[in-house]
Amino acid sequence: MDIGTVMNTMRDPAGIPAPVELFRILMIAxxxxxIAFVVLALGAASLAIxxxxxxxxxxxxxxxxxxxxxxAKVSVSLLIVLGVAPLLFTQVIYDPQWYASNVLSARWAIAFIFTLIVAYCLWFAFYYGNKEVAKRHIGFYAVIALLLFLLDGLIMHVLSYQxxxxxxxxxxxxxxxxxxMSGAHLxxxxxxxxxxxxxxxxxxxxFYLIAYDDYLKRRRDQxxxxxxxxxxxxxxxxxYGLIVSLALFVWWQFDNPASxxxxxxxGGWAVAAALAVLLFEVTxxxxxxxxxxxxxxxxxxxxLLAIWREVIRVAYLAPFGYSVVDEKVxxxxxxxxxxxxxxxxxGGLVGGFYLTLLYRAGRVEGVYQADRTMSAMGTGAIVILGIWTGVFFLYGIAIWASNALTY
Ligand code: HEM
Structure with a gap:
């Protein structure tokens, strides 16, 4: 049996609950x-050290x-939370590939979680010690944490690439x-x-530092x-970073097999063009x-990079006769x-409420006083949470009851 047939056989026979392009768009978006918080976390951690x-x-x-x-502390928590959504969408439409890759490197897939926990704990140790007066040795916690984050990124890359x-x-x-069957290799x-x-x-x-200046400069205590x-x-x-990124991107472009x-x-050159425009602007x-x-x-x-990664995936899988378009809906x-x-x-109202609150509170000195809009948003967020919890249970009970009556 050829591997293309194996992959097509590994598809979930139940199919997927919505048109495949919807899942693809959600996965990319x-x-x-x-990845925005991955790169911000790694950049902020490196600069902090x-x-x-x-x-x-x-x-x-x-x-x-x-x-x-x-x-870096906040970004790591966000990159973890925001990694879950693409992980779920990848598993919906690229389950055979993601599953095979994870099983082939199972020890690393599991080590990923433990190393991430250790790294984040070390980063917190650094965070608690990093005050105006700090002990020098805490810098080593930070270095080990950063190396482990980079290892986690490498594991993620290997799982995606395999x-x-x-x-x-x-x-x-x-x-x-x-x-x-050891799963011991990357x-x-x-x-x-x-x-x-x-x-x-x-x-x-x-870019974050430039925005940091624009965000804080109206505060008189800064x-x-x-x-x-x-x-x-x-x-x-x-x-300097953009110059290096541009060079690495060109290397990646030519590293893809000609076939x-x-x-x-x-599509790939659109990513390079976006990097060049950013470089021009920042210069x-x-x-x-x-x-x-x-x-x-x-x-x-x-x-553009996210779309390009998907184009790459489609191009690599096409010769094996695998396409998500054939998924049963x-x-x-x-x-x-x-x-x-x-x-x-x-996401919109409750998340929007928190984000707006944090954004506004950070821009004033001393205690922040919420205005009428913010309090209305706060009330709206609580109401929405109440409705959502109610609908969640009602929907579940309705399905359970209709099943119980049918069978
Ligand atoms: C410090 C921790 C992490 C780092 C540095 C990191 C880094 C990366 C990188 C560099 C990629 C792109 C790989 C490539 O395209 O070659 C990636 C992809 C991805 N990451 Fe993370 N990641 C981390 C944690 C997480 C976590 C905790 C989750 C899930 C909860 C997650 C979910 C994903 C998913 C779903 C992809 C795309 C996989 C695919 O399309 O095949 N990541 N990550």
Missing amino acids: TWVFH YAFWRREQSPYWTGISIAMTKV AILPGQWMGWYAPNGELD HAMQWPRYLFIISLSAPAVG NPDYLAFARRLGQRIAQ TGLVWLP YFRDRLHGYLFLAGGMVMLL NADWPSLALFFLTVAGI
Whole structure:
């Protein structure tokens, strides 16, 4: 039996509950948010460590180190939460590939969770110790945490990459005809792809610092010289980082096998063009453009990258006769409606309430007083949560009751 038939046989016979393109769009879109916080976390963590070792030279470095330690702390929690959505969508439409890849490197897939827990605990130890006066040894906790985060990124990359190489699965599962069920190996890496994605940490933290200046500069308790220092630092990091990212991206483009026909497809070069535009802007318009525009530009670039990753996946799997378009659809419209209403209500109103509150509270000195709009949003968020919980239980009870009556 050839591997294409195996993959098609491994599809869930129950089919999927909505048109496949909907899942594909959701998978791509949600991954953008995951990877945005991955690169921000890695960039902020690296800068927090660098600034930590330079703190004797200027109090500004101390300020940067403490601030970036907090940014990395929050970003790691967000990257984990936001990783769940693309993981679920990948498992819905690319389950045979994701499953095979995880089983082939099972020990690493499990180690991923433990190393992430250890790394995050170490980062918290660094965060608690990283004050105006800090013990030097806590810097080592941070370095180990960062190395473990990078290892986790590598494991994620390997799992993603092995999933699109079905032609090699049998060779990894039974090398020389001998079964190897240990799951002890990371079988395939594409270094330019991994390094490129990781390199985006530099522009991510660079843009963040520019926006940090724009966000805080209207507060009278902030030192303008410190903010100007942060902005200049951000511009430099973003500029050099983008040059490195661009070079790594070109390497990745030409590393794709010619047989896939990917090298000259415009989709990949659109990512390169977005990087070049960002580089141009940060070089020539760094003081004229608002920091939020750089962040928005970075998100557009990540969206193009997310689409490009999907084009790559389709191109690698096509020769095996596998396409998600052939997925059987067994539509379940009520669940779908519940899903989108949850996204709009809980994500939009409750999430929107928290985000707006945090954004506004951070921009004032001292105690923040919510205005009428914020209190209305707060009340709305509680009402929506109540309705959502009620509908959740009612829907479940209704399904259970109708099943009980039918059988
Ligand atoms: C420090 C922790 C993490 C890092 C550094 C990291 C990094 C990455 C990177 C670099 C990729 C892209 C790989 C590639 O395209 O070659 C990726 C993909 C992905 N990550 Fe993460 N990640 C982390 C944690 C997580 C967690 C906790 C989840 C799930 C809850 C998650 C879910 C995903 C998913 C679903 C993909 C896409 C897989 C695919 O399309 O095949 N990640 N991650």
